[in-house]
Amino acid sequence: MYKLIAIDIDDTLINDDKEVTPAxxxxxxxxxxxxxxxxxxxxxAYAGAYKLARQTGLNVPIITYQGALIKNLLDEEVLFERYLPIDAATKLFDYCLENNLHLQTYIDDKLYAREENQKLIDYTNLNGTKYYIEPDFIKVVVQPTPKMLIIDDPDYLDEITPVLRELLGEEVHITKSKPHFLEIMHKEGTKGHALKFLSAHFGCELSQTIAIGDSWNDHEMLEAAGLGVAMGNAIPALKEIADYITASNNEDGVKQVIDKFVLGE
Incomplete structure (x- = not known):
């Protein structure tokens, strides 16, 4: 009997029209x-996830920033929080400055960038986030952040990922949420860590959990869960490690999982 289901939002719970279907x-x-x-x-970010969680009627803690922040929806109590180490953040800032890369950070759930550009505009249009510009960017870089994000060409991001791993060291977790989004968190800022934390918080075994996702940043939670589910539209690498592959986000793939494994329909 499954007791806990953790569901990714983009391209998983919501369809390409950014909606949770009635079904x-x-x-x-x-x-x-x-x-x-x-x-x-x-x-x-929590603010973006909060709106959707509220719309869907959920009232439990939610996992945000890839797992770097778990916060209760009802009273906004922070249950788990991990910040990117400041020395890693400053090294990342220097690297991005030298290589003319678009870097953004999140302070108190607000998104900051050094300058307004098309990458920032496209990103914020995608998830309806408000943004703030701080030309003296080091001011925000040295403040506690759950996540920093680089936006660039997917192949180029793949090329620099090992370089950044070497530069930033073992205290950070680097993953992709979308092909052109490279995200950098504290090493415990993963959805897998977060699922383990919530499972213990609610007193259930990991074998009693289901995790559903579509991107590589979901792989830790799929591996941790009793049942790891990849969407029909998931990247091939995630499908390879999944226990089950459901329909796509445009075909109510999440509903299919709940029907089959929870409701027994």
Whole structure:
């Protein structure tokens, strides 16, 4: 019997129109009515994830910033928080400055960038985030952040990832949420760590958890969960490690998982 389901948001829970379909919404409600804990696990900032969680009627802690922040929806209590080490943040800033890369950071759930450009505009249009410009960017770089993000060509990001791993050391976790988004967090800022934390928090075994996702940043939670599910639209590497592959985000893939493994339909 599964007791906890962690669901990624973008390209998983929501379809390409950025909506949770009525059918998926009904399945979520049915799972909750049966006493199953349904949570979201996303790379998004808490503010962006909060809106969607509220719309879907969830009232439990949600996993945000790839797992660097777990916060209760009801009273906004922070249950788990990991900041990117300041020395890693400053090294990353210097590297991006030297290589003319677009870098953004999050302070108190607000998004900051050094300058306004098309990458920033496209990013914020994608997830409806408000942004702030700070030309003297080092001011925000030295403040505690759950996540920094580089936006660039996917192949170029793949090229610099090993360089950044070497530069920033073992205290950081580097992953991709989308092909052109490279995200840098504290080493414990992973959805896998967060799932383990929440499973202990709610007193259930990891074998009683389901994790559903589509991107490589979901692989830690799929590997940690009792049942790791890849969406039909997931990247091939995630499908390879999944226990089950469901339908795509445009075909109510999340509903299919809940029907099959939770409601027994």
């Amino acid at each position: 998926t919404q009904q399945a979520l409600e049915q799972a909750v009515a049966q006493g199953v804990i349904v949570t979201l696990a996303t790379g998004r």
